Amino acid sequence: MSAVLAGVILAATLGLVLTRPWDIGEAWWAVLGGGLTLVLGLVSLGQAWDILLETQDALVLLIGMMSLSAVAEKAGFFDWAASITARAGRERVLLLYGFVFLVGTLVTVTLSLDATAIVLTPIVYGMVVRLRLSPMPFMFACVYTANTASLFLPISNLTNLLAYDRFDLGFARFGLVMLLPGVLAILTNFAIFVFLFRNDLRGNYDLGKGARFEAENKGLFRVAAAGIGGVLVAFFAAPLLGIPIGFVALAAGAIVVIVSRAAGWVTLREVVGSVSWGIIFLVVGLFLVVQGVQNAGLSGLVESAFAAAAPGDGFFQILALTFGSAIGANIINNVPMTVLALGTMESLVKGGTLGVSAVYAMVVGTSIGPNLTTVGSLATLIWLSIARGRGLDITAKDYLKIGAIAAPAILLAAAVGLWISVALLGT
Amino acid sequence: MKAFLCVDGRDWEGVVRGAARYLADEGTATLAHVVDERAPRGYEMSLRGLLGRRRPGDAEERMVRASREAAEGFLGDARDLLQRLRPGNMIETRVLDGDPNKELMRAAGEAGAQTIFISRGTPGSRSRETVSGIVEGWNQNREGRFDGLVLGDGTEVRFPPHRAEAVRSGISDGAEIEASGVWQGRRVLHAYSITDTRNGVPIEAHESPEAMPGERPLGHTARFVVDHALCDVVILNL
Numbered sequence: 189m190s191a192v193l194a195g196v197i198l199a200a201t202l203g204l205v206l207t208r209p210w211d212i213g214e215a216w217w218a219v220l221g222g223g224l225t226l227v228l229g230l231v232s233l234g235q236a237w238d239i240l241l242e243t244q245d246a247l248v249l250l251i252g253m254m255s256l257s258a259v260a261e262k263a264g265f266f267d268w269a270a271s272i273t274a275r276a277g278r279e280r281v282l283l284l285y286g287f288v289f290l291v292g293t294l295v296t297v298t299l300s301l302d303a304t305a306i307v308l309t310p311i312v313y314g315m316v317v318r319l320r321l322s323p324m325p326f327m328f329a330c331v332y333t334a335n336t337a338s339l340f341l342p343i344s345n346l347t348n349l350l351a352y353d354r355f356d357l358g359f360a361r362f363g364l365v366m367l368l369p370g371v372l373a374i375l376t377n378f379a380i381f382v383f384l385f386r387n388d389l390r391g392n393y394d395l396g397k398g399a400r401f402e403a404e405n406k407g408l409f410r411v412a413a414a415g416i417g418g419v420l421v422a423f424f425a426a427p428l429l430g431i432p433i434g435f436v437a438l439a440a441g442a443i444v445v446i447v448s449r450a451a452g453w454v455t456l457r458e459v460v461g462s463v464s465w466g467i468i469f470l471v472v473g474l475f476l477v478v479q480g481v482q483n484a485g486l487s488g489l490v491e492s493a494f495a496a497a498a499p500g501d502g503f504f505q506i507l508a509l510t511f512g513s514a515i516g517a518n519i520i521n522n523v524p525m526t527v528l529a530l531g532t533m534e535s536l537v538k539g540g541t542l543g544v545s546a547v548y549a550m551v552v553g554t555s556i557g558p559n560l561t562t563v564g565s566l567a568t569l570i571w572l573s574i575a576r577g578r579g580l581d582i583t584a585k586d587y588l589k590i591g592a593i594a595a596p597a598i599l600l601a602a603a604v605g606l607w608i609s610v611a612l613l614g615t
Numbered sequence: 616m617k618a619f620l621c622v623d624g625r626d627w628e629g630v631v632r633g634a635a636r637y638l639a640d641e642g643t644a645t646l647a648h649v650v651d652e653r654a655p656r657g658y659e660m661s662l663r664g665l666l667g668r669r670r671p672g673d674a675e676e677r678m679v680r681a682s683r684e685a686a687e688g689f690l691g692d693a694r695d696l697l698q699r700l701r702p703g704n705m706i707e708t709r710v711l712d713g714d715p716n717k718e719l720m721r722a723a724g725e726a727g728a729q730t731i732f733i734s735r736g737t738p739g740s741r742s743r744e745t746v747s748g749i750v751e752g753w754n755q756n757r758e759g760r761f762d763g764l765v766l767g768d769g770t771e772v773r774f775p776p777h778r779a780e781a782v783r784s785g786i787s788d789g790a791e792i793e794a795s796g797v798w799q800g801r802r803v804l805h806a807y808s809i810t811d812t813r814n815g816v817p818i819e820a821h822e823s824p825e826a827m828p829g830e831r832p833l834g835h836t837a838r839f840v841v842d843h844a845l846c847d848v849v850i851l852n853l
Contacts, residue, residue, distance in 0.1 A: 305661060320627075
């Protein structure tokens with residue numbers, strides 16, 4: 189009976205989180221699902237406490253980084269990055285495109301994909317339309333680098349953080365192992381987009397007045413820049429001293445906010461409003477629901493799927509796990525997919541059935557995988573207008589075909605990179 | 616002459632200079648641009664994929680505002696240039712929102728345009744694809760001439776009637792074929808070549824674009840305008 193209940197709660201929670209009926213946010217549905225597992229006794233209070241302890245580092249880190257990102261946004265840090273990009277492009281559209289990829293990658297690596305997707309994208313859009321260029325290729329560049337470049341460091345993506353904490357992967361080690369997959373993924377992504385958007389990326393642009401940046405508040409800009417630089421150095425140093433990276437991020441965020449607040453440059457309301465608090469409830473709720481499934485013994489199916497990928501660090505194991513988790517991330521979104529995968533992979537990795545490379549492969553899949561549906565959505569918009577203009581009959585199936593161009597190639601490049609990386613460096 | 620010039624950030628100068636060659640010394644000209652809302656909408660859609668994250672309520676609005684400001688900027692430059700080239704013309708500028716094709720047509724109608732000027736634009740990608748299957752039937756046009764074959768899955772492979780003899784002499788009912796071309800609809804392939812897989816000899820259907828030097832397909836907006844305008848349309852080769 190408990191197995192049926194746990195299964196129904198998992199399916200219903202995932203369905204409600206993804207569809208968001210009555211415009212009720214996904215976090216509330218996750219809280220409802222998690223709450224039900226507690227009320228029905230599918231998960232004990234002790235286990236719930238363990239989940240809080242286990243996820244607190246990742247969640248605290250996110251809050252710290254989002255606070256830092258909010259101050260950086262107010263300081264004009266992202267406008268400055270866009271301005272530098274516009275000048276670096278030397279009035280050649282293709283070169284500008286390359287620099288947008290680079291900035292998107294750097295922002296994602298250092299401030300997480302949230303900063304690129306939420307904050308940088310509209311700023312790049314504004315820059316591009318001021319430069320009188322077609323915005324669509326640049327929108328794709330931002331949205332894609334937010335996912336593709338989120339491989340590089342544990343802090344670049346929530347899914348990385350959850351895996352990093354669960355398997356104690358080591359901050360510098362993670363960065364080292366993911367360097368080659370990340371670089372190959374970004375280069376592949378760039379090459380595909382240059383081909384896809386070749387007509388829009390030809391020629392030159394006039395830098396004009398639209399790309400100059402002057403920080404309105406130089407003091408705030410310096411504080412934000414120092415905060416970002418300092419926290420990056422601290423991320424590499426802290427694990428060596430046994431300090432959790434979540435604490436580092438929270439401390440950096442707090443210092444930057446306190447200094448900026450004391451100087452009257454930002455208000456607490458602004459910072460608090462820029463933090464995605466819902467993510468905390470979403471993650472904890474999902475972990476509770478998945479724990480309920482595990483307690484009921486229903487996770488065996490997923491365990492078998494992972495185990496079927498075969499032990500070891502071979503190329504096909506990495507490939508299977510990368511693509512498998514990417515497909516899962518597209519069906520149920522990458523955060524729920526990671527939560528599900530972590531629960532089932534833990535015993536397999538600890539029991540030696542799977543190598544640690546399997547965890548990295550899962551991280552690659554859940555980071556890059558969402559590009560498939562993202563491109564599906566954006567391509568749909570483009571193709572809708574083209575199709576209407578031509579009076580062609582284009583179906584949803586055709587949109588998916590367009591959406592499937594880039595993501596598999598990027599995934600494959602990252603999987604090859606991970607395989608080489610693991611072979612050269614170990615895990 | 617009432618002229619209607621469709622411009623965007625990249626082609627405004629070329630369109631103005633090109634149109635000025637045709638404009639009368641005295642007349643009215645409307646310079647119009649439609650703000651492309653697909654990118655802001657795409658941004659909003661991509662954020663929906665990030666579960667649990669805040670969605671800045673004003674970002675989409677800011678993006679549309681930035682687009683409008685940019686449009687006002689290049690429309691102003693376009694107006695100044697046209698005024699210099701054709702000083703006797705009355706010039707107005709319009710920033711429009713919505714579906715570019717429909718909005719341009721609507722605004723041109725409102726302005727009472729006699730001639731619409733538009734650049735070719737960027738053509739959509741029409742990549743060549745290959746389909747295969749068993750020939751299960753043939754299609755004929757209204758004159759009773761063969762112009763297509765039907766595969767087992769319902770796909771129609773279309774060829775021009777003057778190539779029917781060559782196609783039908785090389786392909787028989789029940790043959791397994793491979794056809795290469797571009798999609799014209801969900802189940803209609805505009806074929807460049809059709810090959811019976813048993814002998815591997817390709818039969819030319821439509822002439823492939825590569826064989827026609829200088830062909831430059833119209834972008835979708837230019838094509839829409841040509842298809843729907845109730846007045847003259849001048850396509851500018853920029």
